Amino acid sequence: MEHDKISKPQHSLRVTKQRKAIFAVLQGDTSHPTAEEVYLRVREQLPHISLATVYRNLKLLARQGLIREITTGDGPHRYDFQTHEHAHFHCDRCNRVYDVELDFSTRLRHELLRRGFRVRTHDLVFRGLCPACQSLSPSD
């Protein structure tokens, strides 16, 4: 107990039906759902799951690097099954989040390293109007 910090066991993730279901929902949903949206979809399979469990697992899975947490800067976090290098576009109008396949970080991470920063993750989020919303009248 005097060596708490170093001797803590490594949180071995257990395979629960809730965890599996959450992961599965995300795997089959490319819309970058929020925790609430994941909850609603998981409930179709597990009607008694609690929202807290969804939040807990999304955080956990993200920390493990199995999924990706997206911070849009407006509203709730979004979750992405895709963990590979890519950016996002968040539409001001419809709130949809689009994947943007851009390879930009290799060079930039390198620059950060040169400046002495140890980069763990990064988020590149563009905001504006998506193609669909540009073709609508400004009022509706």
Add this chain to the structure above:
Amino acid sequence: MEHDKISKPQHSLRVTKQRKAIFAVLQGDTSHPTAEEVYLRVREQLPHISLATVYRNLKLLARQGLIREITTGDGPHRYDFQTHEHAHFHCDRCNRVYDVELDFSTRLRHELLRRGFRVRTHDLVFRGLCPACQSLSPSD
């Protein structure tokens, strides 16, 4: 809330002492303060200002493009007097936010445009350990 910017009339910004003080604090503080921190500093000048007024004005000034709102993805928003193109680094350990002068968006914005997106803003936030925190033992 979203359609404010397109449907509301010209919001002619009035020059109040609160607004001036908030802007001035930000101008003289390169630490990327939170709304709460701005509040505490403004209170030295205007002891009766309310936190709500600070929040309101920071949002307003950011919407006008006079200051920049930074979303770190963890904790409160930060505010930056610097509005020119640059990225940020948010330290996992000390929570400091560093400016990172990187020129990356011209090319990327161009790519987004080609894909039909109209980009209004973007945010690039790196996370990890800053130089100062790397030289400390993991426990303290």
Add this chain to the structure above:
DNA sequence: ATATTTGCAAACGCTTTGCAAAATT
């Protein structure tokens, strides 16, 4: 057998809001 995980409810941190009074234009 032990550690983790769950559901529930309550609390949390940050931010926004309704209102009447005050200040700016």
Add this chain to the structure above:
DNA sequence: AATTTTGCAAAGCGTTTGCAAATAT
């Protein structure tokens, strides 16, 4: 005079947490 802005308190949203029971290892 008209409109915006303020301070206050209350509510809001998204998220986290303490707990005892249930479950996975």
